Amino acid sequence: EPEVTQTPSHQVTQMGQEVILRCVPISNHLYFYWYRQILGQKVEFLVSFYNNEISEKSEIFDDQFSVERPDGSNFTLKIRSTKLEDSAMYFCASSEAAVGGTQYFGPGTRLLVL
C-alpha cells in the first residue's frame, strides 16, 4: 500500500540554524500539506500546496517557513532560522484530490531545537 514517507525521523539542531524536512508524498497525489504537533498539544495545520503554489497557510507559517517541491517526488519544509518553540513533530500529508480527497499522513519528523 502506498504511503507518505518523511526524512529524517529525528533532527536535533541549534537555535538559529536552518533545517529542511523532507517528505515523499504518495505518487499520484497532487495536494500536499504540512502540520505540526508540539509535545502534548493538538495537531496544527501549517500550509497546503498545490500546482507549485501555496494554497493556504496558517498564522504559524511566517516568513521563517517555506515549502518547495524541488522535483517530481519530494516536498520540503524549510525553517530558515530555528527557534526553541519550533521544537515539535512535523507531519507531511498528501491527497489525491481537493474534492473528497482524503489526506494521508507520514510518520513525522521530530525536531528538537536546542
Added chain:
Amino acid sequence: DAKTTQPPSMDCAEGRAANLPCNHSTISGNEYVYWYRQIHSQGPQYIIHGLKNNETNEMASLIITEDRKSSTLILPHATLRDTAVYYCIVMAAGNKLTFGGGTRVLVKP
C-alpha cells in the same frame, strides 16, 4: 469548518465494539465528517469519512444521523492496538484538517 464535540476519554473492553460519538451541530451541507486516529506520537491515521450516508470499511463503520448533526464511529471488535486518540473532524473538501482534542480511547484486556 464546523466545530466538533467529543468526549475526552473512554474505555473499551478488548473484543467488544467501541462506539465513539461526535457532535457537529453546525455542519454545512458540503462538509464531510472525517475520522482519524493517532497512536502515541505517530502520524494521524485515516479511518473513514462520509458525507450523508453510513459508511463501512475494513477498519470501522461510520453512522451519520439523518440531520447530520452527529455521528458515531464504530470499531466492531476493539483490540489493544486500537488504543489511541480518535479525532472527529468536519471539513469542506480541499480544506485543512482542524484537529481538536479528540477522544482518548483505552482498550483494556
